Amino acid sequence: MIEEKHVLTMLVDNEPGVLSRVAGLFAGRGYNIESLCVAETVTPNVSRITITTKANEVLIEQIIKQLRKLVNVIKLRDLTGKLSVKREMALICVQAKPEHRAEILRIVDIFRCKVVDVGQEHYILEVTGDEGKLTALINLLTPMGIKKIARSGTLALFREPK
Amino acid sequence: MELTGAQILMKVLEEEGVETIFGYPGGAVIDIYDELMKSGLRHVLVRHEQGAVHAADGYARASGKVGVCLVTSGPGATNTVTGIASAYMDSIPVVVFTGQVPTGLIGNDAFQEVDIVGITRPCTKHNYLVKSVDDMARVVKEAFYLARSGRPGPVLVDIPKDIASARTGYKPIKELSMRSYNPTYKPYRKQLKKVVKMVVRAKRPLIFAGGGVILSKSADELTRFARRGKIPVTTSLMGLGAFPGSDPLWLGMIGMHGTYRANMSSSQCDLLLAVGVRFDDRVTGKTDAFAAQAQIVHIDIDPTSIRKNIPVTVPVVGDCRFTLEQLNGLLEEENLGNLEEKRTPWLEQIEVWKQEARLTYDQKEIIKPQYVIEKLYELTGGKAIITTEVGQNQMWAAQYYHFDEPGHFITSGGLGVMGFGLPAAIGAQMAHPDKMVVDVAGDGSIQMNIQELATAVQNRLPIKVVILNNGYLGMVRQWQQLFYEKRYACTCMDCAPDFVKLAEAYGAVGLRATRPEEVETVLAEGLESDRTVIMDFLVEKEECVYPMVPAGAPITEMLLV
Structure with missing residues (x-):
């Protein structure tokens, strides 16, 4: 099965x-x-x-x-297969070398993340979305070097009838 | 009215109609015992807390009421765990009160502190830590309600010492509302109509009943249903007594040590009506092969029992009693036509199986354990309440004592607790002072809670203990004989006490039979006595329980001798 x-x-x-x-x-x-x-x-x-x-x-x-x-x-x-909203949140600390900083910010823009902490060598990004979006983002950031990550796990609510 | 926590506890126990408590005092429950002494409740002082829970379990099964125990914190509480787990597996309504260290000390590793709520979470139906005296009345009330309603089970209430002595205003609780607990008693009528149609249509129907029938007090309804529908009946170990053992439709127990005809019937039936069972692995054997030709109707109050182990054609969630009443009503209305004729080939086939392999043994010069049980059945007229320990003694009692009524066979079925029978007999005897109560024991298991002899003697309980003494942990030895080339690793009990002297040391009567011709006289003398009696029967050492289905095999693959 x-x-x-x-x-x-x-x-x-x-x-x-x-x-x-x-x-x-x-x-x-x-x-x-x-x-x-x-x-x-x-x-x-x-x-x-x-x-x-x-x-x-x-x-x-x-x-x-x-x-x-x-x-x-x-x-x-x-909620599987039902009309529902599913979201996950993640905080991602990504290595931000000078040559990568612009690229990371472009990704942030595309994925509508937020930069919530900046240092000489890192950004911490805040992102919410469904599981697919988070996975895609993580895949894109992995080559830059993800230092730490904290994910919330899925939250979900049934969609009320319109 | 201002009362202490302990006084409120007593109030609610009285409201709940509790008459007897099994317990053992200690530091954390002194306040409660102080109030208990002033109340009209009867307290039975056990000799070990495990015995208290088994006794409450036996009491609950024999009386149909909730069994109650009271023990102290720490070791008192941990000693109850085996008893609680056994009651949980067998769905027996028991409420266990444990003392706890004062609230201010919880979490500090205080003397005799243990997180009993944490420990018993997976083996209770629900449990509570009373954190405020204001919650006391509600929690105790809920505990009783949960224990006996729906699928019954044990509930534990942990009471810190300071809560027992704290005061609060007390008002009796008239009605409980639990927003998240609402067992389904009434099944869908549509399902029941379907079931009746299936019964009428079936050529080879079989009823498989379990402990749920006994717990819901629906043995009479089941019997009516089976007789009207001309359906043969088998039961699980827990279901013995749910259908009269003397009825022609009775097939005997099903499963690992079930009868040949019961097991064969289950594999050949075209309709299996499973009532109040949970398809334990000791019943089904290899699940793929179990009732492979049958449509299966499964009636149970607990939805988790349905489709847990066996796929089902028609699930019916509901109370067995309520469901069987409804089914009987529907079956009355149905035109059954020539049902008798239709069932004949099936019943004849079952008769053939019966003739092919009956339960049997060969009584020669050494006492056979089966013979002792048969004689016990004869001499008690089948009317005794039988409790058992666990292992061969349990199986022989199940096979050779024929139970006509529910509540007469009390055994630790699911958990299989050695040491269950003696304390359970104490509970059963407390519930029925006028009935004959016999614990069928082995020489191994009786030693697991032998200390409860003192409890029986102190309370002048005329319990009879029948020890089938073979000097082995017989059931494990049997497995070693059959599946481990007779390598009897650590199953020989070389050094056992002299049970006759031991009985006398406790102030009970001790009797012994060493030859077959002594069996009847020893039994007669023991059963006649109005005192606690141990009867030690030196039986055939390497006797096996047959039929036997090897673990994991289809239940039609039986070793017959």
């Missing part, structure tokens, strides 16, 4: 230990986590967790059911 990437988004009780229940479920049952984001929502006692995972059709059904079974999971949705 083919493995596919799935983006799961869930509302959970905002209390200590909930993330551990979710992450522990993945670890204990041998499911994989590609990325995981968690933060409070506008309702202070509710948080949103977004998880990307790779699984085949049978396994993803089981993962979703197991997550729904957790008492602290209020609502869960698989």
Whole structure:
């Protein structure tokens, strides 16, 4: 069976230990986590967790059911293939030798990134976009030398009906 | 009304109808024990915290109520983990209260501190750390609700010492609202209509029932359904008693040590109705080959059980009792025509399988363990509550004691905990003081919680322990015999206590049978006694449990002798 990437988004009780229940479920049952984001929502006692995972059709059904079974999971949705907005953010510290600086800034412009820190030898770039955009950017910057990178993992929201 | 945390706990326990608690005191729960003493609750002092959880488990299964334990922090809490994990695997409603160090010390590696909520997260249905006395009433209430509703299971509540003594206003909680917990009891009617059509159409139907039928108290509905639909029935280990063992439609248990006819039927049936089961690997063997010719209907309250191990034709998420009631209603309305005639070839085929390979053994000059169980069945009229340890003793009890009613076979099915039977018998006897309760044990497993003999004697519980003493860890030895060329690595228990003297040392009665002709007299004498009795049966050392399906093989590939 083919493995596919799935983006799961869930509302959970905002209390200590909930993330551990979710992450522990993945670890204990041998499911994989590609990325995981968690933060409070506008309702202070509710948080949103977004998880990307790779699984085949049978396994993803089981993962979703197991997550729904957790008492602290209020609502869960698989956004794969659904109308949704998916974004990731990254901070990229790229080596900026004098001969590369102009080229880097051109890339920044094309990808609509922001330069948020400048030094003698580096730029730190801030970028948001879908996964494809980030990958493309990273590929372009790699020859210049990426010193450090921090990626947020995928965030996603279901598109409301128009 | 201002009450302390401990007093609130007692209040809620009373509201929940708790009568009996199994526990062991310690520093972190002194305040709770102080209140417990003043309450009307009966406390059973076990000798090890693991015993407390197994006893609560046995109590829950025998009574149909929630079992309750109370232990202290640190080692008290960690000792409960095996019991909790066993209750979790078997979906038994148990609430475990553990003491915790005062809130100010949590995280400081205080004396007898352990993160029991962290440790038990994967083996409880849910767990709580009570961080404010204001939460006490709600948390305890929720714990009981979670433990018994939906697919039942153990819930742990960790109570720091200062929370037990802190005061707050108390108002009984009338209604619980849990926004994220809402088990599905009622199945889709459309699915059920489909199921009934399939039952009527099927030529070779088979019901495979499990622990869910017993937990939802729907054995009577299942029996009605099977009889009306003329469908033969097999069960998992956990399902024994869900269908009368004396009924002609009964096939015996399915699985690794299932009967020949049950296993063969599962491979030949064209419709498998799986009710309250989770298709454990000990049932299915090689999953690809399991019920390969059948359309499968799977009824379970827990959606995660469905399609976890076995693909299903018609999934039905719902409570077994509710679902079977509905199915019975629909089946009543259905014109079944010449169902009897239609089923005949199938039932005849099953009869052929039955004749081909019955459960059998050869009683010669050394006592056969199977013979002891058969005699036990005869002498108790099949009415005893049987608890078991784990291994060969468990399988022989399952095969040779025929259960007619639910709640009479109490075993650690999923986790397979050696040392389960004796404390579970204590719990079952507390729930049913007037019933005969027998723990079928091996000489290995009985030693894992032998200390609970003191609990039984202290509480004057007339529990009977039948030890099938073969001097080996028999089931592992059997695997070594069959699959490891008889290399008996560390399975020989050369040095065992004299169980008769041991019983006497604990203040119980000890009896022994060494020859076949003594079996019946020893059993009769032991069962007659109103005291705790250990009966030590020196049985054939290298007897194996048959049939046996090698691990990972299709369940039709059985070793028969």
